[in-house]
Amino acid sequence: MSGHVQVVLHRRARPQDGVAFSLVVPSDLSLVGDAVELAARHCDVGVLSPRRLQFNLRTALAEALANAIAYGNRHDRSKLVRIEVVCGPDAVRIEVADDGNGFDPSLVPDPTTPELLDRESGRGLFVLRHLVDTIEFNERGNSVCLVLRAG
Amino acid sequence: MGFSVSKDPRGVVIVGVDGQLIVGNRQELKQKVLDSLEGGTRRFVIDFTKTGYIDSSGLGVLVSLSKKVREQGGDLRLAGLNEDLQTLFELTKLDTLFAIAKTPAEALAAF
Numbered sequence: 001m002s003g004h005v006q007v008v009l010h011r012r013a014r015p016q017d018g019v020a021f022s023l024v025v026p027s028d029l030s031l032v033g034d035a036v037e038l039a040a041r042h043c044d045v046g047v048l049s050p051r052r053l054q055f056n057l058r059t060a061l062a063e064a065l066a067n068a069i070a071y072g073n074r075h076d077r078s079k080l081v082r083i084e085v086v087c088g089p090d091a092v093r094i095e096v097a098d099d100g101n102g103f104d105p106s107l108v109p110d111p112t113t114p115e116l117l118d119r120e121s122g123r124g125l126f127v128l129r130h131l132v133d134t135i136e137f138n139e140r141g142n143s144v145c146l147v148l149r150a151g
Numbered sequence: 152m153g154f155s156v157s158k159d160p161r162g163v164v165i166v167g168v169d170g171q172l173i174v175g176n177r178q179e180l181k182q183k184v185l186d187s188l189e190g191g192t193r194r195f196v197i198d199f200t201k202t203g204y205i206d207s208s209g210l211g212v213l214v215s216l217s218k219k220v221r222e223q224g225g226d227l228r229l230a231g232l233n234e235d236l237q238t239l240f241e242l243t244k245l246d247t248l249f250a251i252a253k254t255p256a257e258a259l260a261a262f
Contacts, residue, residue, distance in 0.1 A: 033173055123211065126207075
């Protein structure tokens with residue numbers, strides 16, 4: 001394992017504003033599971049139902065982080081992935097940014113077509129879109145913002 | 152966290168996925184199944200009863216393992232998916248590629 005996951009908690013002005021924190025993750029896929037657990041534990045503040053916390057948040061974050069490490073930073077361990085999480089009263093908002101050149105999400109083909117169905121890879125973005133309430137990429141395509149509404 | 156491997160009296164290998172099947176541990180599952188395949192096992196049940204989440208890399212490794220097992224004349228079945236995991240297989244249409252049973256016992260009985 002190279003490097004480790006760093007968590008920084010941010011002070012919120014009022015307790016009712018919820019919890020905010022950042023994670024900095026070296027570009028090593030073996031760290032994805034630990035980073036997801038750390039984030040999920042800090043998000044366990046009652047905004048999301050236990051089921052959505054267990055499944056939607058964990059899976060979505062694992063997808064976004066793995067994409068950032070593999071396609072964004074191309075496994076370059078000198079590059080980091082930065083995750084900003086805000087667990088507010090209405091939603092959990094997660095931003096995952098890598099140091100890569102970005103990509104055009106509209107060019108990623110639908111992995112459920114018959115000719116792609118038995119491929120080993122290419123499902124990440126498709127799965128991610130179905131797990132969250134909104135997903136937005138920045139213009140460069142190296143940062144994605146995921147929102148899971150409360151409940 | 153990890154994988155448990157057991158064998159039923161008829162030689163079906165059951166692999167339990169404890170925790171998650173994701174990009175960081177999928178290689179371990181792959182190796183366990185391929186080792187058994189090499190050792191002559193042809194029937195597999197992957198048991199997700201204790202699984203919290205599976206990412207797209209986890210789905211991908213199941214697709215490739217299933218293909219490899221079928222090429223050797225075998226069969227790899229899935230069991231114990233909770234409602235969310237079942238939905239994941241349905242929305243990716245992977246439910247059409249796999250035989251999915253409610254429980255490991257049902258998957259074993261179907262062989």
